[in-house]
Amino acid sequence: MGAAMNPPSMSEAKTSSSRRKGRVQLLLILLGVIGPMVLATGMYKLQFWVPEGRSYHGELIGNGQTLADLGVQAKEDRWQLLVTAPKACSVDCQQLVYLARQIQIGLGRDASRASHALSAAQPLSSDYEAKLAREYPQLKRYPMDLTTFSKATGDQAVPQLWIIDPHGNLVLRYGPTVKGKDLLNDLRHLLKLSNIG
Structure with a gap:
């Protein structure tokens, strides 16, 4: 019972905090890489945010x-x-x-x-x-x-x-x-x- 009441040690708290930071960084990297591709695909398929003007005449x-x-x-x-x-x-x-x-x-x-x-x-x-x-x-x-x-x-x-x-x-x-x-x-x-x- 005494062992269950012991607070986590400092090294365990640092490890847990490092994991959270690592996961957040990984998520941000994935969003930075995949996000623009998803956005561009959506713009193309759904035709939103597509500029109306054009620079060609034909x-x-x-x-x-x-x-x-x-x-x-x-x-x-x-x-x-x-x-x-x-x-x-x-x-x-x-x-x-x-x-x-x-x-x-x-x-x-x-x-x-x-x-x-x-x-x-x-x-x-x-x-x-x-x-x-x-x-x-x-x-x-x-x-x-x-x-x-x-x-x-x-x-x-x-x-x-x-x-x-x-x-x-x-x-x-x-x-x-x-x-x-x-x-x-x-x-x-x-x-x-x-x-x-």
Whole structure:
């Protein structure tokens, strides 16, 4: 009975206090590591605290689609401005091809990090073919599988301009009314942030 009444010794009290401190420190470390991941996952899944503003002008393609998903078979190790024409390459398409070339030139010292290309589902007119050969010597040309393209884009019949990263991933999409300054700013921003290409 006397042994049960004895208070804990000083060493036992220090050990108990040290264990409590250790547990609190471990808990704080775990919260510091796991907490941000749980918060980020919750923000992504539940779409809360997501900023409304954006710094780009095109439509962001964030679903992992690649050039192959567009029905375009191409291999490029640089950033690419690709114009797609699911129908005849008429005025809107030709304007986007011109714009893609001007944007690449407008990159200045970074021009070698990008290329411009055209993928058309239908043959081009002989006049436009001659113009491309004469005025667009660096324009890359790729065939298009129209069935695959239609599945990926929801059967959009209008020409579009795409920014594609050096791994072939679709990054941004623009319609025929895109402003050259907006497109140039977007591409410059991507090149600034990117270590590839």
